[in-house]
Amino acid sequence: MAEKQFAGGSEAEIAVHWGEEQLIHPTVEFIAQANMTDASIYKRFSLENFPNCFKEYADLLDWYEYWHTTLDTSDAPCWKWFVGGKINASYNCIDRHLAKNKNKTAIHFVPEPIDERYEHITYRELYVRVNEFAALLRDFAKLKKGDRVTLHMPMVPELPITMLACARLGVIHSQVFGGFSGRACADRIVDSQSRVLITMDAYWRSGTLGDHKQNADIACGLAATDGQKVDTVLVWQRYPGKASSPTPMVKGRDHFVNELLKDFYGARVEPEKMPAEAPLFLMYTSGTTGKPKGCQHSTGGYLAYVAGTSKFVQDIHPEDVYWCMADIGWITGHSYIVYGPLAVCASTVIYEGVPTFPDAGRAWRIAQDLGVNIFHTAPTAIRALRKLGPDEPAKYTYNFKHMTTVGEPIEPEVWRWYYNVVGKGKAAIVDTWWQTETGGFLCSTIPAITPMKPGSAGPGMPGIHPIIYDEAGNVIPPGAGRAGNICIQNPWPGGFQTIWGDRDRFVRTYYERYCKNPKSKEWRDWPYMTGDAAVEAPDGYFRILGRVDDVINVSGHRLGTKEIESAALVVEEVAEAAVVPVAHEIKGREPDLYVALKPGFTPSRELEKKISDAIAREIGKIAKPRKVWIVKDMPNMRRVLAAISNKKDVGDVTTLANPDIVEDIRKMAG
Ligand code: WTA
Numbered sequence: 001m002a003e004k005q006f007a008g009g010s011e012a013e014i015a016v017h018w019g020e021e022q023l024i025h026p027t028v029e030f031i032a033q034a035n036m037t038d039a040s041i042y043k044r045f046s047l048e049n050f051p052n053c054f055k056e057y058a059d060l061l062d063w064y065e066y067w068h069t070t071l072d073t074s075d076a077p078c079w080k081w082f083v084g085g086k087i088n089a090s091y092n093c094i095d096r097h098l099a100k101n102k103n104k105t106a107i108h109f110v111p112e113p114i115d116e117r118y119e120h121i122t123y124r125e126l127y128v129r130v131n132e133f134a135a136l137l138r139d140f141a142k143l144k145k146g147d148r149v150t151l152h153m154p155m156v157p158e159l160p161i162t163m164l165a166c167a168r169l170g171v172i173h174s175q176v177f178g179g180f181s182g183r184a185c186a187d188r189i190v191d192s193q194s195r196v197l198i199t200m201d202a203y204w205r206s207g208t209l210g211d212h213k214q215n216a217d218i219a220c221g222l223a224a225t226d227g228q229k230v231d232t233v234l235v236w237q238r239y240p241g242k243a244s245s246p247t248p249m250v251k252g253r254d255h256f257v258n259e260l261l262k263d264f265y266g267a268r269v270e271p272e273k274m275p276a277e278a279p280l281f282l283m284y285t286s287g288t289t290g291k292p293k294g295c296q297h298s299t300g301g302y303l304a305y306v307a308g309t310s311k312f313v314q315d316i317h318p319e320d321v322y323w324c325m326a327d328i329g330w331i332t333g334h335s336y337i338v339y340g341p342l343a344v345c346a347s348t349v350i351y352e353g354v355p356t357f358p359d360a361g362r363a364w365r366i367a368q369d370l371g372v373n374i375f376h377t378a379p380t381a382i383r384a385l386r387k388l389g390p391d392e393p394a395k396y397t398y399n400f401k402h403m404t405t406v407g408e409p410i411e412p413e414v415w416r417w418y419y420n421v422v423g424k425g426k427a428a429i430v431d432t433w434w435q436t437e438t439g440g441f442l443c444s445t446i447p448a449i450t451p452m453k454p455g456s457a458g459p460g461m462p463g464i465h466p467i468i469y470d471e472a473g474n475v476i477p478p479g480a481g482r483a484g485n486i487c488i489q490n491p492w493p494g495g496f497q498t499i500w501g502d503r504d505r506f507v508r509t510y511y512e513r514y515c516k517n518p519k520s521k522e523w524r525d526w527p528y529m530t531g532d533a534a535v536e537a538p539d540g541y542f543r544i545l546g547r548v549d550d551v552i553n554v555s556g557h558r559l560g561t562k563e564i565e566s567a568a569l570v571v572e573e574v575a576e577a578a579v580v581p582v583a584h585e586i587k588g589r590e591p592d593l594y595v596a597l598k599p600g601f602t603p604s605r606e607l608e609k610k611i612s613d614a615i616a617r618e619i620g621k622i623a624k625p626r627k628v629w630i631v632k633d634m635p636n637m638r639r640v641l642a643a644i645s646n647k648k649d650v651g652d653v654t655t656l657a658n659p660d661i662v663e664d665i666r667k668m669a670g
Helices: 010-017 028-033 052-058 089-093 095-101 123-139 158-169 182-192 213-225 257-264 300-312 331-343 362-370 379-388 412-422 503-510 561-569 605-618 638-645 660-668
Strands: 069-072 080-083 105-110 119-122 148-152 172-175 196-200 202-205 208-211 232-236 254-256 279-285 293-298 321-324 347-351 374-377 402-406 428-432 466-469 484-488 528-536 542-547 551-554 557-560 574-584 588-597 627-631
Touching: 052 069, 052 300, 080 300, 089 095, 089 158, 089 300, 089 331, 095 123, 105 123, 105 362, 119 123, 123 158, 123 257, 148 158, 148 182, 148 213, 158 172, 158 279, 158 331, 172 182, 182 213, 182 279, 182 293, 182 605, 196 213, 213 232, 232 257, 254 257, 279 331, 293 300, 300 331, 321 331, 321 362, 331 347, 347 362, 379 412, 379 588, 402 412, 412 428, 466 528, 503 528, 542 551, 551 561, 551 574, 551 588, 557 561, 561 574, 561 588, 561 605, 574 638, 588 605, 588 638, 605 627, 627 660, 638 660
Parallel strands: 105 347, 148 172, 148 196, 172 279, 196 232, 232 254, 321 347, 321 374, 374 402, 402 428, 588 627
Antiparallel strands: 069 080, 105 119, 202 208, 279 293, 466 484, 484 528, 528 542, 551 557, 574 588
């Protein structure tokens, strides 16, 4: 294979070892009930019918005013969809369902402790709680249209309630993954210029009620040092009226939401009629530099795209019980736990804790209890559940019609366990490939139309036209057996609008490489570069091989190598740091960290631990390296280190300034 050097070297190789898999068709029963069975959808969404084809998705929503321009390209490549349209996301996810479905469960909440009862929130109750909290945000926190507010919340119903209350007011929410550190939260507060932070005092994780309030104090302190003052911290209590965190409240700044809410009992807030292209939220993600990127998502285009894909790819019907096990702190949770499912009036499940707590049967018991029939998770979770309890699913009587895998490439062998054991050979599987930036799916099969192929995401979604370029910008045709950079030829409504406050970085990162004419206002000149490598089979199915840039996918979570390296450099003894991805049986990838010390310091176990702890403190536990290697000097070539970590041939090292060090490090890494 004549493809470029991939970071870590191993992504491409995994794929090379996979042969072509057979196509698997969904059951007759599945097809008989599916939302989308008309194969002409691909024709309707062909490039000839672009961009007007996306009206089909936008028409799934209720608009105050219809748009006059489907796609405005005048500020290329910052695309504007459905211009002239007025819409509110909170109204579309709640109010419009009340006439027919007010008593239906919108959210099933499953607390982690097994002795705590499930909570079932109807659409009517969601309406009440969102309205009251929106009134609090407006009248107490003084938030208004266009303001940004940072959320640092766990997996509890108060999180979607907060998001939807913001959306009701046109306030732009920026939810930071609950497992991220106070430092990471501070960086996002500063970048988005939030003066309000919304958090929760504590939450359950693996049997422990952890103190989360302390992260708010760290975040506010660090944000203030970096020039952004947070004047209001709204603290939801995990158990209203009961203290679950020992961290004291800061007078004048911190307020318990459940106490304030008493003043807003019965309040109703008219949804703001927002322009379709008004930002709905920011979602920060890792890139090639240390600074996370605030992906700015629109209201109308985004909601249309997630509603359409929830209906046609997730096959959600109002009577389904849908459980996506992702965290709402990631894009998957925003699009496919909250906005997409609620827009199509689903019952969506939110589970607070770890899927294997207290044992490998927990997930299947939840599915059985709630009658979940659509299940959505990541290869990492599938691998973990398979390892811990390969025969566990057969013990439960749940009945899935549909399952999703997302976030990482899935090995065909793991796919087959998912299909045969979890899905009991009946559930249709979609392998959905997409990104924080893209708002919704890019490649996937449509479950009743295109058959499944283990290990392949499938063809481009309707209206998404992928293309693979080699390094020189030539198109690699289907069936060429070569990998390249997968790009999307056209814009689509779910795509992010820009990087918050950094249009140059947006253009540089995603468009510069393959742009045909930087002055052009024509969308055809601006292919979107995803940063992933892929191969296209003769049948048009794409197999995604993984990132080609400095991003490591750990358990389906995106981490920047530079972010981890900068965190290591916070430790005063560290002079240089380099991170490489290492293959891991469950997590897919793990970071390995190499550091060289400043003169006068000596390596020790304690120092390794200090560095590892610093990374957990700076970013979050998910970024902790598998191993910290303290080396004498740094070969300064990630490729060489990755080869050593993965026990592969280091290749030609003669061009390095210090080739001898390579042998030293290799011996040390065993
Ligand atoms: C990877 C998550 C293979 C890919 C929605 C992408 C996948 C990155 C798949 C985005 C899949 C996501 N098969 N790889 N089905 N889905 N990826 O932004 O490398 O957290 O670029 O969005 O995950 O991760 P992000």
